[in-house]
Amino acid sequence: MSEYLVNIQNLKLSFFTPAGEVKALNDVTIQMKQGDVLGIVGESGSGKSVTAYSLMGLVPEPGRIISGSIEFDGHPMHTMTEKELRQIRGNEISIIFQDPMTSLNPVFTVGNQIEEVILLHTDKNRKQARERAEELLNLVGINEPRKRLRQYPHELSGGMRQRVMIAIALACEPKLLIADEPTTALDVTIQAQILELMNDLKEKIGMSIIMITHDLGVVASMCEKIAVMYAGKIVEYGTADEIFYNPHHEYTKGLLLSIPKLTATDHEKLIPIEGTPVDMLMPPKGCPFAPRCNSCMKICLKEMPPYTDVNDDHYSACWLLQKQAYKMIKDGVAR
Amino acid sequence: MNQKQPFAINMNPDQKVPLSFHLNPEDFAPASDSEKLELVTMRESVSFWGDGIRRFRKNKLAMASLVVVIFMMFFAFVLPRFYPYNYAQQIRGSEALAPFEYSAPEQAAKDAGEKIFPHMLGTDTLGRDIMARVMMGSSVSILVGLVASTIILIIGSIYGAMAGYFGGWVDTIMMRLVDIIYTVPDILIIILLSVTLKHPLQALATKPGFAWINTVGVGLISIFIVFSLLYWVGMARIVRGQVLALKELEFVSAAKALGANHNRIIRKHLLTNCIGTLIVTTTLQIPSSIFTESFLSFLGLGVSAPMPSLGSLAATALDGIYSYPYRLFAPAFTISVIILAFNLLGDGLRDAFDPKLKN
C-alpha cells in the first residue's frame, strides 16, 4: 500500500480538438494522504476540474493522458479498464458538480437517483436502499426526507439540490470526495450553508476532500493544503496559512489582492489581475503568467520557471524565487 | 537544526527541477511591456459576415449544394431559352417517342443532313418534348418556392417584429392569433381553397385586367393565398423571439433617444440585426414550399394545364409507369434534387450564420 491516498505524478493531459492540441494539464503532481483536505484554486480553464476528472477516469473526449501516472489508494487509475474504474466511481471516489440545477436528471425522482448509486455498489435491496436514502437526506440536512424522495429535482431549490448531490456522493461512504465548485452556482447565503455542511461532514465521516474552486474564501474555511493552478500547471502549493500569509507566486498574490476584505478602508482598492489567460492552443514557452505579471523579467518570457521550495511544505514555480536563490548563491550566502 | 534553508532549490526528484545555473543576471532584468505583448498571441477579430462566409466556404456539403442550386436555376430558367422545343409545343407525328428516338419525318430530315435536336427524354402522348416540360416544371416549382418564401418572409418578419417590439397586450393578442393559426391544418385548407376558389377566380379572370389569373393558375393562387394566410406564423415566432432579445440592447434605446420613430427602429435596427436568422429561415422555407406545391400538383390541385409542374408531370406519368418509367422518374428525380439541395443549403447557412450555433 502506498502511503498516499492520491498520488498524481507528472500528469500531462491534452485535448485533441480540431483546432489543435490543447495542453490542459502540464506536469501536474498532487499527493494527498488519507484524511487530507486539499483545495485547488484557479480561474476557469486553468485545469483544476480536468485534474479532478482525470482522477475518476472521467476526462471528456477528446482528452488524452499523454504521460504521468494517477494512483488512488494503490490502484493505478490511468491503466485500469472502464469496468474496474466503474467499481471505484461513486463508491470510493465520488464527486459533487458545480451546477446542481443541471447535474440531477430532471425526469427521475430524487429518491430514484440516490437509490440508484446505492443499488449499484452495495448488496442492499430496494427497501434498504430507500431507508439508506432517507438516512442520507437526514444527514445532509433536508427536512421531510420521506416526502423529498418522491419529488423531482425541479421541485427543490438550488441549495436543496446541492444537498441531494452531496447525499448521492456520500451514499457509499467514499474515501475521497471531490467537490467541483460546489457553491459557485448558489446564492451567497446558501453557499455558506453548504460549506458549513461540508465542514460538518468532513469531521463526521473523516474522508479526504478535494475542493475545487476559484474562490479563495471557500478554501480558506475548509482546506489544510492549497494548490494554485494557472494554465494547466500548479504554480504554487502550500499549507493554507502559507498561501494566505506568505504567497510567493505573483499570480497567487494577485488572487489575494482581488478578494474584497471586510476590514478594507476606503482607500484600499481591489486590485484586479489585468489581461486574460493564455490561449491554451498556443501556450508560450516561458511562464504562462508572464504576460500578465507585474514583476515579469526577461527570463520569464523565455523559460518555464522550475519549482522552488519556499519551505518544507510550500513550493512555487516563479523565477523571482530563483532570482533570490541565484543572488544568494552568487553572494555566497546560501550553502 | 530544525530550520530549513529558506530558498533552497527544490531537490525533490518527483518535481524534476532543472538546475538553473546557466542563467545570467540580465535574464532577471524586468521585461518591457512590448516584450510581454509579443507573447500574447492575438486572434484576428472577424466580422459577422466574414466569419459566416468563411465557415460556409469550409462546409463542403453546403458549397456543393450551392453549386447544385445554381445549376438547377440555370437548368430551369436559362436553358429553356436555348432549348429548341417549347413545353407546350405539340409536334405532330412525334407522339410518344422513347428517349433519343426520332419520328419518321424527323429521321428523314436528319438523313437529309438537317440538324435535328434529339428528344433526350422522348415525348409524351401529345408529342411534347419531355425534357422541355421537366425544365418548365422545375422553373414553376422553384418560382413557387421563391415567391412563397418571399411572401412568408415579408408577412412573418413584419408581424413578428411588431409583436416583439411593441410587447405587452399587443404582443399577447398578436401571438395568440399566431397560436391559433399554428394549429390549423394547412394542407386541408389549401385543398379546400383551391377547390372552392376555382370558379370565382375563373369568373374573375374573364374580367379585363385579371387575365393573368389564368396564366398563373387557380391552384397556384390558392397556394399563395394559403401561404400568406397560414405559413408565416413560424417565421413570425422566430423574428419575435429575436426582436424581444434585441430590443433590450443599448443601441435601440440610443436610437429612441435620438428620436427615431417606431418604423425606423424596427426596419433599421431590429430587422437588420436578425438578418442572419431571416436568411436561414427563408432558405429553409423554399424547399418546404416546393414540397407542398408538388404534393398539390400531384393531386391535380396545383398549376393548370398546359403549364407543367414537377408534381403534375409525375402524376400524368403515373398511368404509364410500367411502359414509360423514365417519364415518371425524370420529374421525380429533379424535384428530389431541388428539395435536397435547398435543404442542405439552408442547413449550411444556418450553421454558418445562426449565432446560436456558433462554436
Place this chain on the structure above:
Amino acid sequence: MAQYVVKRIALAVVTLIIVSTFTFFLMFLVPGGPFLAEKAPSAATLKALEEKYGLDQPIPIQYKNYMLRLLQGDLGTSLKQRGREVNNIIFTRLPVSAKIGGLAILLAVVVGVFLGSVAALNRGKTIDSVIIFFSTCGIAVPGFVVCTVLMYFLGAKLNLLPTFGLTSYKHYIMPVIALAFYPMSYISRLMRSCMLDVLGQDYMRTAKAKGLSQWKALFKHALRNAILPIVTYLGPLLAYTLTGSFIVEKIFTIPGLGNSFISSITGRDYPLIMGTTIFLAFLIITMNVVVDIIYKLVDPRIKLS
C-alpha cells in the same frame, strides 16, 4: 397544469370554430350554392333543396343552423353517392386509413428513434454519416416519389409485392413504408440532435460519476430525456400521415378515407370535400391537444408551471 389544459382546449375550440366558419363561407363561393355542383337542377328541385337545407333563410340563421348541425356531428349528404351521409362514408373508410396510418406511425417512431440514437452514439463515425445521408435524403423526397419508386421496383420489376388493393398482409408493406418514410427520416434527425444534446448534459456526467455503465446510463438517463421532444412531433406526424394518405391511397388504390377524399375533389362532391375537411381538421386539432397534454404529463419538469 389544469390551467394549461383549459387554455389549450379553449385554443383548440377557437381554432375549430374559425376553421368551420371559414368552411361555411367558402361554400358560398361554389357555383349553385353549398350543396350543389355545376349541374343546374330544375327550379323546383332547387327550391325544395333550398328549403330542405334552409338556404332561403338569411345568412346568420343559416350559419347558426350549420354550426348546430356540426355540433350534432352532422356533416351533410354526399352529392355523387346519392343519399349517402358524409358521416357514413367517413366511418366506413376511416378504419382502412387508420390501420395503415397507425402502422406507419409505429414504424416511423420505432425505426426513427432507433436510427437517431445509433447515429448520435456513433457521432462522426461511418454509421452516423450513413444515417445522416439517408435521413437527409428522406426528408427531401416527396411522398409520391417514394410511392412510385417502391411500386416500380418492388412491385413491377421484382414482382415481390402487390401494387394495389388491400387484401393480404403483403398489401400493407409498401403503403406503410411509403407513408412512414418521411416521418421516419424526420424523427431520426430529431432524435439524433436531441440525443446529442442530452449526452452533453451535466446529469449524464453525474450518471457516469456514479459508476453506471455506458449502457445503463444511456437507457435510463439519456433515452428518457431525448425521447420527450419526439412526443411533441406526434401531432404534426398525425397530420402528415393523414394528408400523406391522400397520395399513398391514390397510388396504391387503397379504399381508405384519403382515396375517397381525392375522388371527391376530382368529382367535385362539395359536401363530401367539406365534411371530410372538417372531420380531418377536427381529428388533427384534437390529437394535437391530446399530444400536448400528454407531453406535459410525461415531462415532470412542467407539472408545476
